[in-house]
Amino acid sequence: MRRPTVEITHMQEFSAAHRLVSPRLTQAQNRELYGPCFTDHGHNYALEVTVRGSVDPQTGMVMDLNRLSRLIVERIIARVDHRHLNHDVPFLKGTITTAENVAVAFWDELEPALRAFKGCKLYRIRLNESHANRAEYYGPRKAASRSSSASSSRSSAKIRGARG
Numbered sequence: 001m002r003r004p005t006v007e008i009t010h011m012q013e014f015s016a017a018h019r020l021v022s023p024r025l026t027q028a029q030n031r032e033l034y035g036p037c038f039t040d041h042g043h044n045y046a047l048e049v050t051v052r053g054s055v056d057p058q059t060g061m062v063m064d065l066n067r068l069s070r071l072i073v074e075r076i077i078a079r080v081d082h083r084h085l086n087h088d089v090p091f092l093k094g095t096i097t098t099a100e101n102v103a104v105a106f107w108d109e110l111e112p113a114l115r116a117f118k119g120c121k122l123y124r125i126r127l128n129e130s131h132a133n134r135a136e137y138y139g140p141r142k143a144a145s146r147s148s149s150a151s152s153s154r155s156s157a158k159i160r161g162a163r164g
C-alpha cells in the first residue's frame with residue numbers, strides 16, 4: 001500500500017520578553033553588538049513545529065495535530081508565554097536568547113516527547129521572532145543525511161533578516 005511521506009506543521013503564538021547579552025563580552029561590547037536588543041524588550045513570537053512521517057492509511061494522518069498542539073502547549077508555550085526568556089525559563093538558563101538558540105532549545109524540549117509517536121519524527125523548528133526575522137533548526141543531524149536542497153550546515157540554526 002502507498003504510504004507517502006508528508007510534513008505537517010502546527011503553529012502556536014506566544015509573547016515573551018528577552019534581552020541579548022553575551023557573558024563572553026564586556027558591557028560595552030554587548031551594547032555595541034546588540035544595540036537596542038541589549039535592553040529588555042518583547043516579541044510576539046510564532047512557533048512552527050513541523051513533523052515528518054508517513055501517512056497512516058487507516059487515519060489518513062501523519063500525526064493527530066490536536067495531540068501535537070497539546071504537546072507544544074505543555075512543553076513550550078505554557079513555560080514561555082508572558083515570561084522573560086532570560087530569567088523565567090529554566091531550560092533557557094545560561095542561553096543567549098537569540099532566535100537561533102531558542103529554536104534549538106525548543107527542539108531539545110520537544111523532540112524526546114515526539115519519539116513516542118510511531119511513524120513520524122520532528123523535522124523542523126521554525127521560530128518567527130517578528131515578520132522580518134526567523135530562525136529554523138532541523139536538529140543535530142549530519143549534512144549527508146539531508147536532502148540536496150539543504151544547506152551544508154544543518155546542525156546550525158538559520159536566521160533571516162536583521163536582529164530584533
Ligand code: NI
Nearest residue numbers: 037041043164
Ligand atoms: Ni529581541
